[in-house]
Amino acid sequence: MRKFIRFAFVLVLLLLAAPYVLTLVYAGGHPVSTLMLWRQITGAPVTRQWIDFKNIAPILPRTVIASEDARFCSHHGVDWDAVRDVLADAEDGDVGRGGSTITQQVAKNLFLWSGRSYVRKGLEFPLALWIDLVLPKQRVLELYLNIAEWGPNGQFGVNAGANYAFGRSAENLSSREAALLAAMLPNPHVRSARKPGPGMRRLAGTYMARARAVDLESCRSRKSAS
Numbered sequence: 227m228r229k230f231i232r233f234a235f236v237l238v239l240l241l242l243a244a245p246y247v248l249t250l251v252y253a254g255g256h257p258v259s260t261l262m263l264w265r266q267i268t269g270a271p272v273t274r275q276w277i278d279f280k281n282i283a284p285i286l287p288r289t290v291i292a293s294e295d296a297r298f299c300s301h302h303g304v305d306w307d308a309v310r311d312v313l314a315d316a317e318d319g320d321v322g323r324g325g326s327t328i329t330q331q332v333a334k335n336l337f338l339w340s341g342r343s344y345v346r347k348g349l350e351f352p353l354a355l356w357i358d359l360v361l362p363k364q365r366v367l368e369l370y371l372n373i374a375e376w377g378p379n380g381q382f383g384v385n386a387g388a389n390y391a392f393g394r395s396a397e398n399l400s401s402r403e404a405a406l407l408a409a410m411l412p413n414p415h416v417r418s419a420r421k422p423g424p425g426m427r428r429l430a431g432t433y434m435a436r437a438r439a440v441d442l443e444s445c446r447s448r449k450s451a452s
Contacts, residue, residue: 242349245337249357252336253365259335259373262382271380275389279368282396284442286384286404287367291445292436293408295328298367299445303329303358304351328370330354335373363445371396376407378415391419401437405430 248257256276265272279287291298297305305327312325326334333353338346357366376387384407388396391410392403399407406419409429417426 245333245353246356248337249353249360252369253361257336257369257373259382260337260339261335261375262373265380272382273377273380273386273390274372274382275385276372276383277385277396279364279371282371282384283399283404285401285437286396286399286407287371288440288442289401289404289408289433289437290371290411291328291367291440293405293433294331294411296436296440298328299363299441301327301329301358303327303354303356326350327354329358329366331374332366332370333357336369367445374411375414376410378418381414387414387419401434402430405433405437408433 258274262272262274264270295305297307305325308325308327330350333350334340334346337353338349361369372383372385374384375382376384377390379390381387381390384396387407387410388394388399388403391407392399403419406422406426409422409426410417410419419426422430
């Protein structure tokens with residue numbers, strides 16, 4: 227029995243340590259998300275064409291930052307102000323607000339699972355801090371843009387999403403198209419950049435305005451410890 231407990235303990239430690247080691251490996255290459263892997267295992271369709279950050283239309287990452295994580299270029303993986311806001315809302319009975327940063331979403335997509343879970347959040351926070359510590363901001367953003375779900379039928383990565391919604395590469399997106407894709411991100415199964423409704427169009431307009439204030443150079447110049 228003791229040997230089994232010892233084995234189980236070591237196995238858990240290895241599983242917990244694996245994402246931290248893999249993060250170093252993911253400084254390069256084209257990793258896939260846990261959801262992509264699950265869909266492949268279960269036979270569900272997966273479409274993903276990796277696109278390097280330098281080839282993505284610059285308006286897209288700016289718009290995604292504006293819509294998903296306005297303080298992305300300045301925080302260290304976790305936006306503690308947003309976390310405090312979420313906790314304050316929860317005390318008031320409002321559980322609708324999300325506080326995840328882009329870095330946290332990268333941690334979740336690469337190594338964890340979806341859905342509300344205190345266990346997942348407990349694993350996600352230190353992992354996001356680690357990712358921010360060892361990877362440059364631009365690489366974190368590149369990973370996010372290439373592993374997020376951007377369409378209703380297994381379209382992963384912004385290139386697949388742009389091709390599905392607009393029939394073109396993510397290299398050639400207009401500011402309006404970038405804003406529609408960003409507005410769709412929280413739930414591409416419900417929201418459509420391909421056939422946006424009035425609410426989506428209004429939201430896209432808001433993100434287009436916010437994107438003008440995003441300075442990508444501050445992300446490029448802010449080096450995580452490496």
